[in-house]
Amino acid sequence: MSRGAFIVIEGLDRSGKTTQTAILCEQLEKAGKPVKLLKFPDRTTAIGKMIDAYLRSQSELDDRAIHLLFSANRWELASQIEKSLQEGTTIVCDRYAFSGIAFSASKGLSYEWCRAPDISLPSPDLVLFLDIPPEKAKERGGYGEERYEKEEMQKKVRQVFGRIGDEMTGAEGVKWIVVDAGRDQETVSKDIWSNVEGFLGEVSRPIRRLWD
Numbered sequence: 316m317s318r319g320a321f322i323v324i325e326g327l328d329r330s331g332k333t334t335q336t337a338i339l340c341e342q343l344e345k346a347g348k349p350v351k352l353l354k355f356p357d358r359t360t361a362i363g364k365m366i367d368a369y370l371r372s373q374s375e376l377d378d379r380a381i382h383l384l385f386s387a388n389r390w391e392l393a394s395q396i397e398k399s400l401q402e403g404t405t406i407v408c409d410r411y412a413f414s415g416i417a418f419s420a421s422k423g424l425s426y427e428w429c430r431a432p433d434i435s436l437p438s439p440d441l442v443l444f445l446d447i448p449p450e451k452a453k454e455r456g457g458y459g460e461e462r463y464e465k466e467e468m469q470k471k472v473r474q475v476f477g478r479i480g481d482e483m484t485g486a487e488g489v490k491w492i493v494v495d496a497g498r499d500q501e502t503v504s505k506d507i508w509s510n511v512e513g514f515l516g517e518v519s520r521p522i523r524r525l526w527d
């Protein structure tokens with residue numbers, strides 16, 4: 316039986332991730348696909364509220380503790396993701412486990428340690444990484460107020476995303492695409508759509524698990 320495709324959009328700050336995610340959902344709906352938009356962190360759950368307070372610097376947490384909360388926030392929704400995919404709904408997800416590794420490893424935690432709690436989550440079929448040099452991102456009106464929204468951090472995060480991308484490329488069942496997000500909005504959305512079009516047909520292979 317055909318299931319929905321699981322599409323993850325990752326990217327650096329100011330890469331246009333939120334806008335592009337919304338455009339993609341609209342295009343999928345127009346193409347007649349039932350689609351659900353998810354975003355991590357999901358700040359609405361009990362765990363999400365702790366994450367939100369941390370990101371807004373209203374609370375302090377050990378680096379490992381917050382890392383595990385980000386992962387738990389995904390596990391909270393894992394069975395719902397699987398259910399929606401099985402029902403034929405396409406999922407577009409703004410950030411996922413890759414952000415989890417990229418940000419925490421950039422703070423100095425080991426890459427392997429960071430990856431461990433997310434092993435076995437439902438695996439995306441396609442990851443679109445919106446890439447933009449942090450210098451260029453800064454020109455787009457500066458970073459926001461939250462923790463991590465600083466050029467030095469973004470540079471490190473971009474490097475770790477590069478490593479994850481290298482390791483994911485060729486990984487069974489996951490297509491990792493780097494999208495040059497430094498271009499204008501329309502060019503980027505066309506590029507994204509050309510990569511998604513291949514997933515509009517039937518997705519018949521079973522849902523895989525990440526890094527299993």
Ligand code: 2DT
Nearest residue numbers: 355356385410411414415418419463
């Ligand atoms: P948004 O600005 O997209 O709301 O992200 N982050 C995110 C982590 O450190 N670990 C994670 O697992 C995830 C999903 C990235 C808020 C910030 O949270 C970071 C930016």
